[in-house]
Amino acid sequence: MHDVLKYVAFTSTASGGNAAGVVLDAHGLSDGQMLAIAADLGYSESAFLFPEGGHAYRIRYFSPLAEVAFCGHATIAAAVALGERIGPAVVDLFTQAGPVQVEITKGDGITATLTSPPSSTRPATGEELRRALEALRWSADDLDPAYPPHVANAGNDHLVLAAATRERLADLDYDFDALAELMAEGGWTTVHLFWAESRTVFHARDPFPPGGVVEDPATGAAAAAFTGYLRHLGRLDDGEVVTIHQGADMGRPSLLTTTPVPGDTRVKVSGAAVPIS
Structure with missing residues (x-):
């Protein structure tokens, strides 16, 4: 047993x-x-x-x-x-x-x-971005140009895309099969969609077709990869705390805090947990 x-x-x-x-x-x-x-x-x-x-x-x-x-x-x-x-x-x-x-x-x-595995990131290719936007039913104008599309990793690969507005992030209606196919080809665990409320406060949503789940309400691995991505872009200093709100749009509000490890590519991810029946 x-x-x-x-x-x-x-x-x-x-x-x-x-x-x-x-x-x-x-x-x-x-x-x-x-x-x-x-x-x-x-x-x-x-x-x-x-x-x-x-x-x-x-x-x-x-x-x-x-x-x-x-x-x-x-x-x-x-x-x-x-x-x-x-x-x-x-x-x-x-x-x-x-x-x-x-x-x-x-x-x-x-x-x-x-403390996550080492993080890394690379720019998404034009074809990866084109197919992702098509599957998400987004246009290029729906993206925030301040945050370039990347594939980030801190144990798993995640496509990272920045929504230009909170409203764009809230309106998630994507082609499950098309996104699942693209993610399988790329070996991506989630697509990490986010909107920047401020320099260190973000709202996120993570479609998760590879797991047979439309959306993940809290994704610690993606949060670590995303934080590594922010540091790589020079948008975050070592030791600076990032707050990520996730799950609110699906009725499962979640709070994740992350911190880059000084002098390292790893990321600390913190959170509480409670038992359920």
């Missing part, structure tokens, strides 16, 4: 955030069984931990359709679940995208701060 815990991450209330399944000891589960659990839950991702002694764990992530190399919100959910059992700690997670250290702290609730 393997206990499957359920949490929502990047929220302090059960009515917000992004749901994730968590199995704290997945030894004995096959790939097919983990995928079946994730599919049965229907959450965008679920995390499966394999204790290796002390505060070290191998961790694997599954969407309802496939394994994912790294997932931020399921990492936060798993870390909070661990924190409820072991208290404040620093845990070492070994993901398919590389090692991820997580600091678990306790105040009014339990908060987890992960």
Whole structure:
């Protein structure tokens, strides 16, 4: 028997955030069984931990359709679940995208701060942008020219596109099959759509067709990649805190905070999580 815990991450209330399944000891589960659990839950991702002694764990992530190399919100959910059992700690997670250290702290609730795999970014090609805009049913005029289209990575690839207005971001009605095809070809986990409220405050939405999900209400891996993208563009200083509001347009408000690691390409991503029944 393997206990499957359920949490929502990047929220302090059960009515917000992004749901994730968590199995704290997945030894004995096959790939097919983990995928079946994730599919049965229907959450965008679920995390499966394999204790290796002390505060070290191998961790694997599954969407309802496939394994994912790294997932931020399921990492936060798993870390909070661990924190409820072991208290404040620093845990070492070994993901398919590389090692991820997580600091678990306790105040009014339990908060987890992960340090992402190294981030990188490149400009999107003209063809990638053309097909993405067509699938999203956006025009070039819907983009904010201050933020060039890129494919950013901090464990997974994400196409990053800036909406010119909050209204454009709020009106999300895209061609699921066309975007899924493009993302499969590019190996992108989400398309990270955002609007800049200010230099360090952003609103985001993340279509997630590869996971069989229309939209992700909170995407920690994309937030890390996006923060690395901002630093690469010279729009963010080391140690500066970024606030990302996500999920509000789908009724699941989520709050993510990120900080570039000084002298490094990695990014810290912080959030709370709460159990759900």
